[in-house]
Amino acid sequence: DQQVKQNSPSLSVQEGRISILNCDYTNSMFDYFLWYKKYPAEGPTFLISISSIKDKNEDGRFTVFLNKSAKHLSLHIVPSQPGDSAVYFCAASAGNTDKLIFGTGTRLQVFP
Amino acid sequence: DTGVSQDPRHKITKRGQNVTFRCDPISEHNRLYWYRQTLGQGPEFLTYFQNEAQLEKSRLLSDRFSAERPKGSFSTLEIQRTEQGDSAMYLCASSEGPSNEKLFFGSGTQLSVL
Numbered sequence: 001d002q003q004v005k006q007n008s009p010s011l012s013v014q015e016g017r018i019s020i021l022n023c024d025y026t027n028s029m030f031d032y033f034l035w036y037k038k039y040p041a042e043g044p045t046f047l048i049s050i051s052s053i054k055d056k057n058e059d060g061r062f063t064v065f066l067n068k069s070a071k072h073l074s075l076h077i078v079p080s081q082p083g084d085s086a087v088y089f090c091a092a093s094a095g096n097t098d099k100l101i102f103g104t105g106t107r108l109q110v111f112p
Numbered sequence: 113d114t115g116v117s118q119d120p121r122h123k124i125t126k127r128g129q130n131v132t133f134r135c136d137p138i139s140e141h142n143r144l145y146w147y148r149q150t151l152g153q154g155p156e157f158l159t160y161f162q163n164e165a166q167l168e169k170s171r172l173l174s175d176r177f178s179a180e181r182p183k184g185s186f187s188t189l190e191i192q193r194t195e196q197g198d199s200a201m202y203l204c205a206s207s208e209g210p211s212n213e214k215l216f217f218g219s220g221t222q223l224s225v226l
Contacts, residue, residue, distance in 0.1 A: 004154075034214065043116070043203055043217030044155065089154050098143070099168060100215065102154030 003027045004092050006103035013110050019077040021106050023090030026071065030092040034100065035064060035075050038087045047088070048075070080110045116218035118204050124224045125194055132190045133221045137206030144187050145215060146179055147203040148172070155203055161187060194225045 005024045013019045023033075031052040036044035050057040050064045050073070057064050063076045077084055090103040117136040125131050137144045142163050147155035158177070159169045163184035173179075176194075181187040191198055201222050205215040 006154075009152075036217075041219065043205070043219050045217065046214035049214065091154075097168070098160060099145070099157040099170075100155075101157070102147075104152065104154050 002104075003030075004090055004101050004103040006090055006106050008106050009104070010107040010109070013080045013108065015082055015110055015112050016079045019075075019080045019084065019108055019110065021075040021077075021088050021090075021108065023073045023075075023103055024071060025073075025092050027092070027094065027101075028071070029094040029096070030101075031095050032093045033064070033066060033073050034091045034093075035062075036089045036091060036102075037084075038089065038105070044089055077108075080108075082110050082112065084108060085110050116204055116206055116216050118202075118218035118221050120221055121219065122222045122224075124226065126226050127196060128193055130190065130192045131194060131223065132188055133202055133204075133223075135187045135189070135204030135218060137186070137204070138216055139185075141206035141208050141216070142184070143207045143209065144181055145205040145207075146187070146189050147205065147217075149201045149203060149220070150199075158189075191223075194223075196225050199223055199225045 034049040035047040037047050038044040048059050048062045050066050066073045087105045087107050089105045091100040119134045145160040146158040149155045159179050161181040176192045179189045201220045203220045205217040207215050
């Protein structure tokens with residue numbers, strides 16, 4: 001059962017434009033959400049997170065939005081840069097466990 | 113501090129052989145996690161340690177898999193009698209606290225079982 005879903009396997013965006021990556025979840029017990037970025041031959045690196053008590057968290061060019069009623073979160077990158085080209089994973093955790101559940105990832109390509 | 117270190121980076125083995133991977137976490141981190149990632153999938157949780165205690169194991173971790181963290185520092189993951197389905201990237205991560213603290217991942221060990 002895929003509790004965290006990223007339905008878009010890939011996304012292509014022009015440099016300077018906004019990138020929007022989406023993530024849906026099914027488990028209403030999830031109370032913390034994270035985004036990780038992964039370059040080839042490297043492990044995932046933490047990007048930004050949000051607690052379920054918030055609906056928005058911003059860090060520089062990156063903003064995560066959480067819509068609990070829709071069980072949906074999104075990552076906005078603006079402006080997009082070629083160095084943002086990577087695979088982005090959405091992850092979630094529930095308070096009663098210490099493991100992260102990851103989505104399948106979205107490959108973002110930012111072209112000039 | 114050089115981050116989370118994993119060894120080896122790549123391992124090719126024949127079906128039925130045993131393999132062991134090592135992970136050295138960030139030194140002040142007391143939590144250590146093992147994940148597995150196959151092509152086209154996100155990382156899947158295998159197990160985690162708080163100090164030397166193994167606190168949770170996924171049902172993915174069959175009896176052929178065993179993980180240890182004997183002194184609460186480095187960890188090893190052993191796979192006995194490897195199968196072709198074990199081919200994957202094995203990722204180690206560490207953190208200072210629970211999962212709502214960000215995990216720091218190593219570069220992983222890519223296992224290929226022939």
